[in-house]
Amino acid sequence: MVFGALRVVCYVNQFFGQLGGEDKARVGPQVVDGAVGAARAVQQALGDAGSVVATVICGDNYAAEHAERATAEMVELVAAARPDLLVAGPAFLAGRYGVACGALCAAVQAELKIPAVTGMHAENPGVELYRRRVYVVQTGAEATRMLAEAQRLVALGLKLARGKAVGAPAADGYFARGVTRNVVADAPAAERAVAMLLDKLAGRAFASEVPRPAFPPVAAPRLVKTLEGATIALVTDGGLVPRGNPDGIEALNATRYGAYSIEGKSSLDAAQYDNPHRGYDTTWVKEDPHRLVPVDVARELEQSGAIGKLHETVYSTVGVATTLAQSARMGREIAEKLREAGVDAVILTST
């Protein structure tokens, strides 16, 4: 924590460091004393609060093509200047630059324990890659308002360097990091909800307190084989487990899934299965597990040649109050295993 004037190091690319344009994009990291190029806007924004003691400059192509090496080299240059704060960018909509800013901030925070801040436009790929680890201030797409943008980076950077409380993303102008923090609200939830509803009915602007998660579109894969030649797997989020729940799959908010063999089985014996799912009444699927995982008819379709092969492993988890992050991880892991096993398509049964 620093109370007096801060030592600040800036990181800029070859363009904002005034080395040149794309012709200088291959230039490796170098350091210049004081504020150079865009770092001068940071110095102006700092005023008496601190001084830019050094500017680290690196070409965008060098940073992108030798990412690990470039970051390591720049961390050394930053360390040598002994700053209290790193200000990287802002990178606006420049993709290579934005990713390099995020990587350097993350490394400086982790390795040097020095706070760091950067700035980017919402569509810069560096935002999604680094916003959870690094404070990324939202900027415009272009450098037309450089001083105003630098002032917002510096305002947040000063809070970080001085150990002051950082406000909510909307208040301090940075991309949400996925952190939940308890705060004391001015009014009870019922009053806030009614006020929000009145705003909505009157056509006034209102901000939800519960942002909906975004679901980026997934391209629909095409089945390249005929069904008669394809291996089909059964997967469920309805909670089928062998009796005793050997993998300890949680009754809700699951973080685990199981892989259960159906080799040699033409049907599932209800006495051998159980179901810990607490999101629906499992009476009927416990009575007959085929109501959840149709091994009986899938096996018949395999025997009759309607499908090439039924995959001998069923994957199962509990899908209730499961976080998006856990669901995505489990889905990715199951998909990788199915692909390794040569499965062509999946029927996922859900409750």
Next chain:
Amino acid sequence: MTPVAVMVGANRIVSAAGIIHPLGSADLSPEDEKALRRRIVEQALQALRTEVAKPTVFTRH
């Protein structure tokens, strides 16, 4: 629950027999229940060989 499946972006969605027993129904005779299950699975196979460009619900006949 098919609107949820559409919202999260599942591409091939078959509406099944219900939340508490998606692939069956305790109200039917065992034979009819299995026939129902077979129709749903066959519909899923049909969906798998249908090209789709966006989340698509295949309704049961």
